[in-house]
Amino acid sequence: MTDKLLRESGERLNSIFDSMQTGIIIIDAGTHIIVDANNAAVRMIGTQRQDIIGHTCFKFICPMEAGCCPIIELGEYLEKSECVLLRADGSRVPVFKSASAITLDNHKYIIEGLVDISERKWMEELLIESEEKYRVIFENTGAATIIVDEDRIIYMANREFVRISGYEREEIEGKKNWTEFVHSEDVEKMRCYHSDRRSGKQERSVPDKYEFRFLDRNGMVHNCLVTVAMIQGTKKSVASIVDITEHKKTAEIIHEKEERFRNMIANVPGVIFRCSFNADRTMEFVSNAVEDISGYKPEDLMCGGSRAYTGIIHQDDRRKVGEVIGAAVARRTQYAVEYRIFHAGGGQRWVLEKGQGVFSSEGAPVFLDGSIFDITERIQKEDEIRHVYRMMRSILEKAPMGIYTVNAAGNIDYVNLSMLMISGVSREEFMGYNVYELPPYKRIGLDEKIRRAFEGESFFLGGVEYHGHKSEKNTIRNFTGMPLEEGHEKKILVFVEDITERSRVEKLKDEFLNTVSHELRTPLAITREGLSLIIDRIAGDLNDKQAHILSVAKDNIDRLGRIINGLLDISKIDSGKVELRKSLVDMNALIRQVAVSFENRVKQKGLELRLELPPEEISIYADSDKVIQIFINLVGNALKFTEKGYIGISLQHSLGEIICSVSDSGAGISEENIPKLFSKFQQFGRKAGGGEKGTGLGLSIVKSLVELHKGAIRVESGLGAGSSFIFTLPSFNSEELFREYITNGIKDARSRDTRVSLIMISVLDFEGVRQRIPQERLHAALRGMERLLEESLRRAGDVAVKDTCEIIVLLSDCSRESAAAVSGRLKETVTDYLREEGLDKEIKINFGIATYPAEAGNDEELISKARNK
């Protein structure tokens, strides 16, 4: 049973042994003789089984020499090693050989398993060959290409990839993850693509071609375009990468330029267009701005639109536009034309169109390219300017005064009509004048005045007898000139007044007044003298009644005399013939003086004279005679109209002015009469008056005198409520006073073409002196000094004005030498005075002198010169 079983099992094993596709050879390990081989092995060796069994394995199936069996001698274990099987015919077959030693029935055998791999090997070679082919292609695609695995490792990279990556091939293939070559901002997106592409789910959403930022070894960013494809049947993908950085840059520039151009077109205030060169001017292209200008959209004006561009041009301008464009196209030049268009929303716009023709290769005009600008505002402004200009021009032309301008060369560059009328010459002749060469100008020194006006000195030449040049009229003229900045060019603007007639009339008036006053006064004087002779009883006796009648007659003769004088006064003031002789006036003292002169008359009428004067001294710079006249007239008036009560005079100091008032408790003035109060020959309430009869000129004269001093007068009154006449006169602070005083002195000297010297007497270290000497004593000393100076300077025109620490003495028409002499004399006087007062040690005085015009040209220079000497 056992044998049978054994046999059966042995047979079964044999059968399996033989049917196996793996060649199996059993070798005696001691002798190296092949003891068995199955069918597969026999087939592989290519001979009969019996030729195999009994053969030693060396040099038969194994290329090794005897004694070199790797299994037995070297004790190795072979598994699936690739070996070469020697076939019976001597050929060699590549095989996988597994070899192992086994012990069977205490005997050692080697079992070799052989698998023919010759076919696989061939395939493999084929494969390698094709891979090489592909590799060549792969290497030479031009694009950087990689094959990546599912695990994102780069399996293969071509030369170009290696180049752009900056790594060695060995560093990349099988080692680098592709994500290392991607900009961090692009990685996430690309990772998604990577896995989505492999999952196949969202294949459509995964782009085959897209841009990403490639990072090379140095961290440089390359803008790249990648094309990715899966290798079919694998999880590998091929990615071709093209560096488009340069391309991208160019594209960006182009894009930017385009954008810029677009923006430009959108932002230019005008319309950019290309239109067909036809009657309608159909727009091929027109920028959106056309809507702003015309109210039409670009498409309205383009082919198939609702409007022809020509159609929106004002019908009166169409012809002009057509002609201008036609002419420019014919000459192949640019054109510019201004015209009106109708706005879709109503109204007109002025536009400026500039453009040029575009010609076909045959030279025929095809298009017009150009721009259209809205110039409505400009046209309006131009109109306004033109209007203003015309108006100014006509104002200038029609001004009742001659006006002309002189340029730096002395030529006339503008002259108005009035000037030509004054001269009596033609415009051409006048425009040909050169002010520096004109003899009559030289004669009156006008050439020099104009020359100096270019240095900024305005001038006035009044009442000049102008002897006409050639055919010019002889005239009496006022010339006023001033520099005029016109752009960068300096010019002199000259105003000329022809006062020939006025002077003649004025002269006539003066003559007339003189004659009249003479003619009136003479009989008046005779009559008065006659009456006086009788009243004085020189012509015989007279009863009281007769004497009284004649007295009344004589009083009225006197009144007539006053009227004549008043008229002459007013006429003089009105014609500017009264010149104020200003000096420093102590107003308190002046008012007291006026009060004294009225004292008796006020007492006679049983009235009270009230004075309200400030405790401190108020000095103003005025013509004291005129100020006294103002007070006398006002107080005289008050006296006339006041029967009981009082007459008050008050003085107040206010900011920059003094306020004087003369008030009374008299009849007052009705409201309707107040406005007429200061007119000539106005007399109200005659009945209320007593004593001396008025002339009706007093208040008119008062007003003129106040205004001559740049003051103002008003009245507060009501019928039965008394009256207050309040007038102001400008007061100056000492510095202003100084200046005003000196300025006037210089003005006076200039007008009389003479000189004036200034002596400035100042207390040295006034602050220190003020601290050392009690105020009372110092004040008294300064007053004393001032009085002394005034006494020493009795000559007319020499006046002393005092400031807190400075006294100035203006010597008109006095040379520097004489001024020095006067100064020396004053110094002695002052020094003696201070010595007498025992102050010569405490107060040191400095005397400075300056003379106009020798040393100084104006007030400021004169003061500073005098102060520093």
Next chain:
Amino acid sequence: MAKSVLLVDDEKDMLFMLRFRMEAAGYEVISAEDGIEGYACALRDKPDIILLDVLLPGIDGLQLCRKLKDNEALRRIPVLILTASNVKDVERKCSEAGADGYLKKPFDSLELLGKVKFLLGDTIDQGNSGE
């Protein structure tokens, strides 16, 4: 002996009144109606004082005054100018012409007499001597 006054005025009525007044005041009165006659009278009669009107036919009062003052023989005779004229600087013109004083017409008789007496250097009593 009474002092003599030369009156030069082209107004006969004025001369009449002045003559009346001056004679009443005790002066001897000589009169002339124009400048040339006035000068002749002055030369001939050597009056103690001359009262001159300004506006005169022939040579005017100011010119006459200058002429008188330029004449060594007449220089010391005081000249008082009486004027109805309104010329601005009549005072200055009078003094420039060498006049010793001036009065504006119409004048007060007492003032006139006062001035005359002053210029003659007379005492107050002189005026009454003729009465």
